[in-house]
Every structure is written in structure tokens, then in C-alpha cells.
Amino acid sequence: MKAVVWHSKEEVSVEQVNDPHIINPHDAIIKVTLTSICGSDIHLFDGCIPTMRDGDILGHEFMGEVVEVGSAVKKLKVGDRVVVPFPIACGQCYFCSQQMYSLCDNSNPNAWIAEKAFGYASAGIFGYSHMMGGYAGGQAEYVRVPFADVGPFKVPEHLTDEQVIFLSDIFPTGYMAAEFCNIKAGDVVAVWGAGPVGQFACQSALLLGAAQVLLIDRFPERLELAKSQDKDGRITLINYEKVDVLETLKELTGGRGPDSCIDAVGMEAHGVGALAAYDQAKFSLSLQSDRPTALREAIQACRKGGVVSVVGVYGGMIDKIPMGAIVNKGLQLKSAQAHVHRYMQPLLEHIEKGDIDPSYIISHRVSLDEAPHAYQIFRDKEEECRKVVMKPFF
Amino acid sequence: MQNQQSNVMPLMAQNDLTATSDATEPMKEKLGRRNVGTGERLVSAALGTWLLSYGVKRPLMIQGQLANLGGLLCLYRGVSGHCPVYARLGVDSSSLGQAAQKTLFAPHPYVLHETITIQKPMEDVFAYARDLRNMKAYMPAISEVKIQGDTQTRIGIKHMNEQNLNFDIETIEEIPNNQISWRLTPLARFDLSASLRLKSAPEGRGTEVQVFLRIKPPVGALGTAFFKMSSPINHVLLSQTLHRFKQSIETGEVATIDGQSSGRASKRHLLLDLKESMAAGMRSRSLQSLRAGRGHQAQNGAGESAAPAQARELAFDDALPRGMDQARQEASPMHKNKKAVETQQKGTVSPSAVRDLGTMSPMSSEGSPL
Numbered sequence: 001m002k003a004v005v006w007h008s009k010e011e012v013s014v015e016q017v018n019d020p021h022i023i024n025p026h027d028a029i030i031k032v033t034l035t036s037i038c039g040s041d042i043h044l045f046d047g048c049i050p051t052m053r054d055g056d057i058l059g060h061e062f063m064g065e066v067v068e069v070g071s072a073v074k075k076l077k078v079g080d081r082v083v084v085p086f087p088i089a090c091g092q093c094y095f096c097s098q099q100m101y102s103l104c105d106n107s108n109p110n111a112w113i114a115e116k117a118f119g120y121a122s123a124g125i126f127g128y129s130h131m132m133g134g135y136a137g138g139q140a141e142y143v144r145v146p147f148a149d150v151g152p153f154k155v156p157e158h159l160t161d162e163q164v165i166f167l168s169d170i171f172p173t174g175y176m177a178a179e180f181c182n183i184k185a186g187d188v189v190a191v192w193g194a195g196p197v198g199q200f201a202c203q204s205a206l207l208l209g210a211a212q213v214l215l216i217d218r219f220p221e222r223l224e225l226a227k228s229q230d231k232d233g234r235i236t237l238i239n240y241e242k243v244d245v246l247e248t249l250k251e252l253t254g255g256r257g258p259d260s261c262i263d264a265v266g267m268e269a270h271g272v273g274a275l276a277a278y279d280q281a282k283f284s285l286s287l288q289s290d291r292p293t294a295l296r297e298a299i300q301a302c303r304k305g306g307v308v309s310v311v312g313v314y315g316g317m318i319d320k321i322p323m324g325a326i327v328n329k330g331l332q333l334k335s336a337q338a339h340v341h342r343y344m345q346p347l348l349e350h351i352e353k354g355d356i357d358p359s360y361i362i363s364h365r366v367s368l369d370e371a372p373h374a375y376q377i378f379r380d381k382e383e384e385c386r387k388v389v390m391k392p393f394f
Numbered sequence: 395m396q397n398q399q400s401n402v403m404p405l406m407a408q409n410d411l412t413a414t415s416d417a418t419e420p421m422k423e424k425l426g427r428r429n430v431g432t433g434e435r436l437v438s439a440a441l442g443t444w445l446l447s448y449g450v451k452r453p454l455m456i457q458g459q460l461a462n463l464g465g466l467l468c469l470y471r472g473v474s475g476h477c478p479v480y481a482r483l484g485v486d487s488s489s490l491g492q493a494a495q496k497t498l499f500a501p502h503p504y505v506l507h508e509t510i511t512i513q514k515p516m517e518d519v520f521a522y523a524r525d526l527r528n529m530k531a532y533m534p535a536i537s538e539v540k541i542q543g544d545t546q547t548r549i550g551i552k553h554m555n556e557q558n559l560n561f562d563i564e565t566i567e568e569i570p571n572n573q574i575s576w577r578l579t580p581l582a583r584f585d586l587s588a589s590l591r592l593k594s595a596p597e598g599r600g601t602e603v604q605v606f607l608r609i610k611p612p613v614g615a616l617g618t619a620f621f622k623m624s625s626p627i628n629h630v631l632l633s634q635t636l637h638r639f640k641q642s643i644e645t646g647e648v649a650t651i652d653g654q655s656s657g658r659a660s661k662r663h664l665l666l667d668l669k670e671s672m673a674a675g676m677r678s679r680s681l682q683s684l685r686a687g688r689g690h691q692a693q694n695g696a697g698e699s700a701a702p703a704q705a706r707e708l709a710f711d712d713a714l715p716r717g718m719d720q721a722r723q724e725a726s727p728m729h730k731n732k733k734a735v736e737t738q739q740k741g742t743v744s745p746s747a748v749r750d751l752g753t754m755s756p757m758s759s760e761g762s763p764l
Contacts (some may be wrong), residue, residue, distance in 0.1 A: 002653070003655065003657065003658075005657030006657075007657075017655050017656060017657050018655050018656070019655060020654060020655045021653070023648040023650060023653050023654065024648070024649075024650065024653065025646070025647055026645070026646075026647055053658070054657075054658070055656045055657035055658035056656065056657070057655060057656060057657065072646065072647070090641070090645045090649075091645075092513065092644045092645050093513050093645075094511070094513045094599060094600065097513070105513075105640065105641075106637075106640065106641040106644055106649060107646070107649050108646050108649065109648075109649040109650050109651055111633075111634075111637050112630050112633050112634055112637070117631070124649065133649070134651045135651055135654070136654045136655045136656055137650070140655065142655075143655075144654055144655070146649065147645070241627050282678065310452055362476065
């Protein structure tokens with residue numbers, strides 16, 4: 001079959017690889033009908049995530065049709081049309097029983113590596129380094145999905161692939177970010193990053209009743225895209241290259257500061273000013289694995305007693321984090337890889353009701369063969385690339 | 395039976411980490427100060443004096459310098475009664491140490507310890523653990539388990555050249571739903587026993603499982619030091635095994651990527667690749683720029699050269715998780731329909747991309763045990 005294969009930094013290609021097959025009794029094989037490139041795939045493309053191996057198949061956002069199931073699979077049937085959550089969860093362990101699916105105890109075969117890095121291991125993730133299990137990803141014609149009765153989520157026929165594919169990652173991720181904020185009437189939520197996750201965090205905050213959402217980015221077209229979905233004028237755009245973010249946020253909130261701040265940027269943040277230059281320099285010299293520019297700003301901007309919700313991906317160590325601000329302002333820092341399984345049903349209902357059509361963020365529709373080019377333009381934000389979906393079969 | 399008891403007791407004594415640590419602390423302190431026996435101190439001091447007298451006459455020669463160094467160490471050992479090398483090895487030849495059987499050639503057993511919580515009732519975990527046929531699931535190196543009586547089990551371990559190594563396991567202690575211990579018999583080159591202790595975790599969080607692996611290598615303290623350094627039976631293996639044990643009980647299968655699709659062609663092993671790629675992750679950014687001029691050369695060479703040194707680890711690592719119903723794979727209907735797997739046709743894209751040769755694991759397998 002054809003698959004998108006990672007070789008090394010900035011080197012991915014489309015190749016013929018061996019077909020997947022059922023390995024464990026709870027496995028299923030999915031014929032991929034649509035897959036997409038996630039912003040976090042760009043961290044892999046840029047070589048920022050350790051424990052990738054030459055030859056790994058990428059992709060953790062995908063959906064398709066079940067073509068084969070293992071002997072212990074009970075609920076899923078051949079022919080089902082499903083969206084697959086990016087974290088792999090066993091459904092049996094303590095964390096799964098608490099609906100913390102991305103922390104599953106049993107799905108990561110390389111738990112010992114993650115334990116060295118993080119103390120305890122989180123769930124396996126499709127196509128996202130060997131520390132996260134080393135599973136072959138879904139940017140391929142077929143993919144093996146473990147624990148098939150727990151993950152794959154059946155979607156109704158009347159919704160198109162493009163409408164539901166983002167239930168696999170970015171929509172739940174954005175929604176969880178907003179949910180972390182405990183939004184109450186009158187709340188102002190600031191969102192760093194108007195990429196796909198930032199877009200959904202923004203829309204989710206509106207769904208959850210935020211009075212105002214302040215969206216921060218530097219690309220006018222991304223900011224405008226969010227505005228285009230704003231039915232009742234609750235989104236305010238802030239271009240951080242044009243204005244001082246902290247001052248503007250203060251101004252827009254009557255000097256209180258946003259009630260909660262969402263970091264939808266993560267480890268490869270850009271910024272302006274001395275600290276951003278410092279981060280870039282340390283990052284370039286490999287003295288720092290992640291650039292926490294957005295996170296730092298979010299902590300600084302947040303009002304007293306507010307919530308800082310981090311859904312941007314960080315992989316390792318960061319420094320110059322204003323811990324004093326967190327303690328003395330009484331902030332709550334909340335974070336997780338999205339517990340996707342938890343959100344698929346409620347978010348599907350929002351899509352069915354017409355509250356949101358997630359396909360609005362798609363800018364490029366290409367075939368799987370064009371993946372290498374798509375990675376490059378998505379990373380460099382060329383051709384106004386916001387989100388790429390790829391079809392393995394035409 | 396007598397023999398069994400003597401093996402069980404020290405194991406149990408060592409098990410109770412909390413109880414022993416307090417009791418032995420002051421003793422360790424004392425032993426750290428003086429750990430060389432009186433006779434040995436005299437010999438050591440004499441040898442040190444002789445070495446020094448040899449060394450000071452040859453101050454400009456290497457052997458003279460070495461003799462001086464050795465002489466000083468021996469003299470220090472003799473005069474102070476403390477040997478840093480002994481301290482490192484846990485050896486004590488003083489009268490106290492002799493009483494505690496810590497002399498150089500006395501056996502120096504050590505214990506590996508791990509713990510994990512399993513989301514199942516104690517009865518289930520105990521039943522699963524005591525049935526050694528389940529070992530095949532959580533210890534994939536084991537290819538065969540034969541129950542040969544109430545307490546005797548024979549296991550076959552896959553060896554590099556397809557031969558089975560057979561070991562006998564004896565169950566030496568069993569307290570239902572609480573504790574179970576085994577040891578390898580006959581005691582081949584080293585003495586290995588394992589003990590599993592179960593404890594109820596609080597508020598429906600399942601069962602806490604503690605594993606103690608007591609290893610007694612031959613040739614006293616030196617054998618122990620060598621074994622600790624070079625043995626594939628180490629903390630990582632114990633942790634991996636315990637994770638698989640838990641996975642198998644909680645989900646009925648062991649998570650694996652062995653045999654999945656990938657863009658790797660030839661056969662390579664996990665541990666080596668992982669070490670490389672972990673190192674690669676750390677180094678890639680800085681090395682990328684340094685290596686920018688070298689292009690794609692030597693892709694195959696770089697990683698392979700490291701292979702012999704890793705041989706032992708790799709052999710053991712045949713043990714990585716694998717699927718439980720491989721027979722069915724062959725019969726997979728989807729496979730027959732899909733086109734045959736072709737060889738790799740790489741269409742590399744980014745011209746600026748440079749393969750990071752030294753650090754990437756070249757040509758890894760799939761089908762390889764991951």
C-alpha cells in the first residue's frame with residue numbers, strides 16, 4: 001500500500017510499504033478515506049520530537065471504512081464508517097475508566113521510554129514517535145487500529161468525511177481547551193494561535209458561552225477566517241506583530257485581564273521582542289527543546305485566579321516560565337493531550353445540529369501523493385495553507 | 395527441602411524493603427568506614443610500602459608512576475582500613491563483614507524491584523500469575539511452557555540460532571491471593587528467584603503488585619559487578635515485563651507494533667534503533683547543520699557498526715511483545731484482495747533535506763520485533 005513515510009528532518013516521502021494486518025485480537029484494519037496533516041505533524045517534520053525512526057508512517061488524523069476485524073472485536077463490523085481518535089486507549093485501565101483516554105496505561109508498548117522522559121507513560125498515539133508507542137500512522141491507504149471497540153467512532157452517512165474527520169483530533173482538542181476554562185457568563189477567553197486548534201478552541205469557547213473571545217496570531221488570513229465564523233460579533237482579533245498583546249488584552253478587558261487563556265500554539269512558537277529572540281536562539285542551539293513564547297505570554301496576561309489551558313504540544317524542557325505569576329496570581333494550569341474519545345459523541349451532535357461545520361478550516365484538498373509538498377507549504381504557511389486533507393483513494 | 399528453605403528465607407528478608415532499610419542504615423555507616431580485615435590490612439600496607447619504594451626510584455617512568463599510585467592506594471587501605479573499591483562492590487572483609495558474609499568471594503546477591511497497579515481484583519491477578527502458562531503472553535522470549543507437576547514447570551526460551559534453552563522453574567512458596575515465589579532449578583550459572591506480592595490498592599484502584607527478582611551470580615562480588623553491568627536482566631526488562639503482565643491481565647492482549655507496516659526494509663532490532671533514534675532526537679538539530687555537506691552517503695554503515703556490541707541485548711530483545719493470534723494473519727481476506735507489496739520506491743522530496751547519517755537508524759525492519 002501507499003503511505004507517507006518519515007525519514008529525517010524535513011524529509012518525508014510517499015512510498016509503497018507492506019500492508020497492515022491484524023496482529024492482536026482487538027485490532028481492526030481501516031481503509032482510509034480521508035486523512036489530514038495536523039499542526040503537531042509539523043513538529044515531526046521539523047525534527048523536534050525525539051524517538052522518530054527512519055521509515056515511520058505518519059498521520060494521526062484519519063477516518064475510513066472497516067475492512068477487517070480481529071477475533072475479539074465485538075462492536076465494530078466490516079463496512080462501518082468510522083473516525084479514529086488519535087490516542088489509542090484500551091478501555092479497561094484506571095485512566096480509561098476515568099475517561100482520561102490519552103493517559104491509557106496499556107496502549108503504549110514503549111512505556112519504558114516515556115517513563116524515562118516523563119516519569120509515567122501516556123497512551124500510544126498513531127504515527128507520533130516511538131516514545132508514544134511507534135504505531136504506524138493513518139496517512140496511508142490502510143491502517144491497523146488497536147483496541148477497535150474502544151476508539152473508532154461510527155459516523156452517520158449524511159455527514160461528509162470533511163465534516164467529521166476533525167473529530168479525530170483538532171476539534172476535541174480545541175473543545176477540551178475551552179472546557180478547561182470553566183467558562184461562566186461574561187467570561188472573556190484569550191486564545192493564542194489561530195491555526196486549526198486555535199480556530200476550534202475559539203468556536204468551542206463561543207459554544208460554551210464565552211462573552212468574548214480574543215484571538216491572537218500574526219497571519220491576517222487566519223484571523224479573518226475565525227471572524228468569518230463569528231455570527232454575533234463575539235470574536236476580537238489581535239495581530240501580535242502590530243500591537244502589544246499584553247497591553248491590548250488589558251485594554252479590551254477593562255484592566256482585568258482575560259478570565260482564561262488558551263495556548264493553542266505549542267513548542268514552535270514565534271513571537272516578537274527580546275524573550276522571543278532568546279527562545280529562538282536557545283532553540284537553534286539545541287539548548288532548549290521547546291519555545292514557550294506563547295505560554296509565557298498567556299501566563300502573564302491571565303487575570304488573577306484565572307485558568308491557563310495548554311493544548312499546544314510541548315515535548316521536553318522549557319525555561320523562563322514565570323512561576324511567580326502562577327503562584328501569586330493564583331492561576332490554574334491545565335493541560336492534556338485531548339481525551340478524544342470523551343468528546344466525539346457530544347461534538348458530533350453539535351455538527352449534526354449545525355452549530356458548527358468543522359470543514360470550514362480546510363484550505364487544501366490533495367491526494368496522498370502530494371503529501372511532501374503539503375507538509376512543506378503547511379509548515380511555511382505558503383499558499384495560505386491552513387489545513388490539508390488528503391485522499392488516499394480517488 | 396532444607397536447601398529450599400535456605401533459599402527462601404534471605405529472599406523474603408530482602409523483600410521487605412521498608413523494614414530492612416531502617417535496620418541496616420547504622421550498620422552501613424559503620425561498614426563504610428572500615429571494610430578491610432586486619433590480616434588484609436597488614437598485607438596491603440606491606441604491599442603499598444614495597445610498591446612505593448619501587449616507584450619513588452623510577453619517578454620518570456610510567457611503571458614507576460603506576461607503582462606510586464598503587465602503592466598509595468594500598469598504603470591508604472592498610473592504614474585506614476577503608477577500601478573505596480570494596481565499598482563500591484559492597485565487599486567487607488573485616489570481622490563485621492565476615493559475620494555478615496560480605497567477603498570478596500562470598501555470594502553477593504542483589505534484588506531488582508518494581509511495582510505496578512493492576513485494575514483487577516487480587517484474586518484475578520493471583521490466579522493469572524500462578525498459572526505459568528501465561529508467561530508466554532508477557533514474556534515473549536518464552537516459546538514453550540510445560541507444567542510438570544504441582545510445583546515444577548519447564549520453560550523453553552528462544553535462542554539466537556533457533557535452539558531452545560530449557561529451564562526448570564520451581565514454585566517455592568505460595569500464599570493464596572498474597573504472595574508467590576519461584577526459582578530457577580537446577581541452579582545453573584547463577585541463582586535466580588522471583589517473588590510476587592499482592593496488596594489491595596485503595597478505593598477500587600485494583601491490586602498493587604510488587605515484584606522482587608533476586609539474583610545471585612557466581613564468583614562473589616566481582617561476578618555480581620560484572621552481571622549488573624552486562625546482564626540483560628535489568629530494570630528496563632523488569633519494567634517492560636511488568637507492563638506486559640498488566641496489559642495482558644487488564645485487556646487480554648499485549649500492546650505491540652511487531653509486524654506492522656513501515657517504510658523500513660531490512661531486519662533490525664528495536665533496542666539498537668531506539669537508542670540511536672533517542673540519541674538522534676537529542677543531537678539531530680545540532681548535527682544537521684554540521685553534516686549538511688555530506689548528503690546521503692553511508693546510510694547503511696553507520697548503525698550497523700554498533701551492532702556487535704549490542705549483540706547480547708539484542709538477543710534478549712527478541713523478547714519484545716508480539717501478537718497472540720498470528721495464525722489468522724495469513725488467512726486475512728483483505729490481503730488476498732490487495733495488491734502485492736512492492737519494493738520501496740522512494741520519491742524523496744525536499745531537496746534541502748539531508749539525512750542525518752550517523753544518528754538515524756538505517757534500513758530498519760518491519761516484521762522486526764518491535
